[in-house]
Amino acid sequence: MSGFNGAELLEEVKDWHNMIKKYQVPDTKKAVIQVINSYGIFIALWIVQFYLYNHSIFWVIGLAILNGFLLGRIFIIQHDCGHKSFFRSRSANDVIGMISSFFTFIPYKYWAANHNFHHAHNGQIEHSGVGDIECLTVEQYSQLSLVDKVKYRIYRHPLYLFTIGGFFYVAIYNRFAFLKEGVFAKVKNTVKWANVFYAIIYLGLGYLIGFEDFFVVQLVNLFFFGTYALWFFYIQHQYETVYKSSKDNWNYVVSALKGSTYYDLPFFLHWLTGNIGYHHIHHLSPAIPNYNLKACNEAFPVFEKYTNKVTFWHGFSSVFANLYDAEAGKMISFGEYRRRKKG
Numbered sequence: 001m002s003g004f005n006g007a008e009l010l011e012e013v014k015d016w017h018n019m020i021k022k023y024q025v026p027d028t029k030k031a032v033i034q035v036i037n038s039y040g041i042f043i044a045l046w047i048v049q050f051y052l053y054n055h056s057i058f059w060v061i062g063l064a065i066l067n068g069f070l071l072g073r074i075f076i077i078q079h080d081c082g083h084k085s086f087f088r089s090r091s092a093n094d095v096i097g098m099i100s101s102f103f104t105f106i107p108y109k110y111w112a113a114n115h116n117f118h119h120a121h122n123g124q125i126e127h128s129g130v131g132d133i134e135c136l137t138v139e140q141y142s143q144l145s146l147v148d149k150v151k152y153r154i155y156r157h158p159l160y161l162f163t164i165g166g167f168f169y170v171a172i173y174n175r176f177a178f179l180k181e182g183v184f185a186k187v188k189n190t191v192k193w194a195n196v197f198y199a200i201i202y203l204g205l206g207y208l209i210g211f212e213d214f215f216v217v218q219l220v221n222l223f224f225f226g227t228y229a230l231w232f233f234y235i236q237h238q239y240e241t242v243y244k245s246s247k248d249n250w251n252y253v254v255s256a257l258k259g260s261t262y263y264d265l266p267f268f269l270h271w272l273t274g275n276i277g278y279h280h281i282h283h284l285s286p287a288i289p290n291y292n293l294k295a296c297n298e299a300f301p302v303f304e305k306y307t308n309k310v311t312f313w314h315g316f317s318s319v320f321a322n323l324y325d326a327e328a329g330k331m332i333s334f335g336e337y338r339r340r341k342k343g
Contacts, residue, residue: 009306023296024287026088042070049217068224069272075104076274082112083286106174107194109187123259124247137324158319166226236279239318256283257306280307
């Protein structure tokens with residue numbers, strides 16, 4: 001955070017509410033088109049995967065690389081519906097959000113509550129890990145037992161996080177409501193009902209298509225989707241100069257622009273991922289539907305001026321940012337932590 005002037009940022013964007021207002025208006029036509037092309041392409045490839053399964057699993061895996069991205073695009077539709085930003089109609093958001101959750105295997109209402117909590121507390125050290133990948137401070141990590149340090153190092157290792165970790169998050173973690181108090185009390189039981197819904201639909205499709213065919217194809221798709229999802233969760237908030245603060249000193253606008261990245265991707269990857277690379281704009285206002293994020297970013301370069309712009313290849317340099325050094329105001333690697341302890 002060296003050289004960063006928070007007061008200057010807040011002065012330049014002090015009128016941000018009015019600046020972004022017109023981009024917060026849902027467009028039914030754009031929303032319907034996105035639903036049709038996202039679901040349509042995914043289902044078409046899904047059918048081809050079932051057909052090719054009896055010929056070669058490698059064809060299924062190859063198509064899953066693309067279909068995992070399309071699941072991510074469907075997930076962004078679900079995500080926007082959870083923010084009530086995708087359609088003008090609240091009921092339309094809920095219907096499409098719940099239908100989308102059948103494909104993503106992520107409970108709609110509970111995940112939305114979890115994610116909205118993340119938006120309200122992004123970058124607050126006290127709430128690390130709620131709706132985001134957990135990140136300990138240097139002080140917190142130093143106080144862990146040896147066993148817990150090993151667990152945290154495994155959890156943060158890219159070979160776990162972006163392979164098994166992604167699949168675990170989608171297929172296992174989201175089967176449970178770990179947070180049950182406060183804002184989560186009203187939605188905790190929806191996870192159970194979502195699981196029942198998934199079981200009925202999945203078993204029914206397994207009976208019609210063939211249990212082996214259906215579950216192999218579905219699990220492979222979910223694996224790639226989980227990998228992509230965890231990568232984006234990571235790259236959006238885990239990088240050297242990220243903004244983090246105690247809740248007493250935390251600022252919403254600063255956390256949106258300095259605590260989130262602008263993931264500058266090629267056009268086709270922005271399309272596949274529902275424009276979630278414009279994450280600084282999304283955190284400034286989750287009421288902006290994904291199909292308006294690009295236009296909002298281009299209209300106001302001042303937002304991009306203060307955020308951390310990450311290119312596709314540059315993103316890989318962030319994978320070893322493991323601990324937050326509150327004194328230095330930056331994230332460091334386990335290697336740097338170890339060198340400091342020795343020196």
